Amino acid sequence: MVGKLFRLDVLLAVLLIFSIISIFIGVVELQPRDIFNLDEEQRNIIINSRLPRTVSIIIAGASLAVCGLIMQQLTRNKFVSPTTAGTNEWAQLGILIGLVSFPEMNMLGRLLFAALLAVAGTMLFMQIISRIKFKEIIFVPLIGLMLGGVVSSISTFIALRTNMLQAINGWMHGSFSTLVSGYYEILYISIPLFILALLYANQFTVAGMGEDFSRNLGLNYQKVLYIGLFITAVITALVVVTVGMLPFLGLIVPNIVSIFKGDHLRSTIFLTAVLGSIFVMVCDVIGRIIIYPYEISVGLTIAIIGGALFLFLIFRRAGSNA
């Protein structure tokens, strides 16, 4: 029974196994038995490439999945996530505008621009969906995808004019292959954001029951909404800046957890985080093995596996409504 195995300790064990696999896969030969007598090159590879990569996967996967969870809770819609609200595209546009205006900008600068636009774009999305009455909740992500499409074409246009097309392609398909030490540490910023999300977990759940419901319980709905959006937009921007887009992750992982464990954030937030890490780790390992010694970017493997799971979720929902 899958439900029975859906426990934090089991998931953590699975994550640990895949993390070890992740550390020992790569072009430079490295066997688990070598771990006690590493030569200089192997030590170098582990510390500067394999470990940063594995840590990045864990952080990016966990934080993006939690982003999706919070967004779904706050919009009361299971199909909303950084992918389907256009947040990714806004972050991308932000980086581009930043780089065009200040070509010498470092990672932090890019993050600032990406986060600013991601926050603004997500607010815009929330404004739009709060003004329109939808008969079908599936229209909400459609609006987000359309908005994302528009923003993305603006980015392409700017990139064409400024010869940046190749650069934005890099952020289109997330990849962990470039994350070496000295470059990935910025991802640690999402840890305090994750803690903030934990502190607000109860509030997010109350807010997820609706504005009237929150007001009845004396909760400042608008404030909680903005805090939630801020956390999700900044984390999304962070991942887009460092790794690139990881589509569907924030969508499917929280949905899978919800099927087995319900929607109370307090009991699902850790499971969602760990499952998010596992999901990205598996996709990355697959991407590294399939055409070894070359690799497929994780954005692509996630899109394929995640897209299939997304369809499954839609059909499952359609089946339960019929």
Place this chain on the structure above:
Amino acid sequence: MINVRGVTKSFGEKKVVDDVSLSIEKGKITSMIGPNGAGKSTVISMVTRLLDKDNGDVLIEGDNLFTKPNNELAKKISILKQSNHLELKITVRELIAFGRYPYSKGRLKPEDNEFIDEAINYMELGEFEDRYIDELSGGQRQRAYIAMTIVQDTDYIFLDEPLNNLDMKHSVQIMQILRRLVREKNKTIIIVIHDINFASCYSDNIIALKDGEVAVSGTKNEVIKKSILEEIYEMEINIQCIFGHQICVYFDDQNGDGIDDDPQEYAQAFAREQVRA
């Protein structure tokens, strides 16, 4: 005691609530009746600060409602709106625990759990407490929501059409629970209700609204009167005393002759209607 003074609300050009003043007596059940669009839900939304008013004042035991901090107010009044179709998959116990939010901020203390256990027993939800709310029947879910407002432990409880979608048995059950809450816990309950017979049998006071204004307000015996109800609902209503209760009979007289219609004729007319529909 809650006093509402000259409260007004417009949506766009349309005045939905026009200069409504009323008072709600403590320790009683007050029913709000009136035709669709009379402004009942809008009034209770404003009295429970879910909706901002355009004009007027709401005083709760002498204090202005709108200057009280939200969290304090959440310990004083609670409201359950109609159509609580939640997308969230949470268990009955988790839902009820939210009622303690104004006190616990989500970190439940032992006394919070005592409140929750008591409410679960009170509403006879023990066997469902670990079930997800979307797996419950309408009556069970409604009881779970009411349990949540009970643990919120407020003096005033507002319920917007609590009998919606419930069958007779569950409706009676809910109303008896409300009476018990008034009797045993000295709560003040205000319900918006469409079934005037439920209002007549279970409430102490009745406020009737029409076209955004208070048409009449008083004890149930003052309000459940043929002339008053006929004016409010614009239809013929006969009132009979059955087992000590004023019961309204409001079935349309098909022929308009004031004589009981032949049942067979009724059946035929009904069949014709069905075919036309």
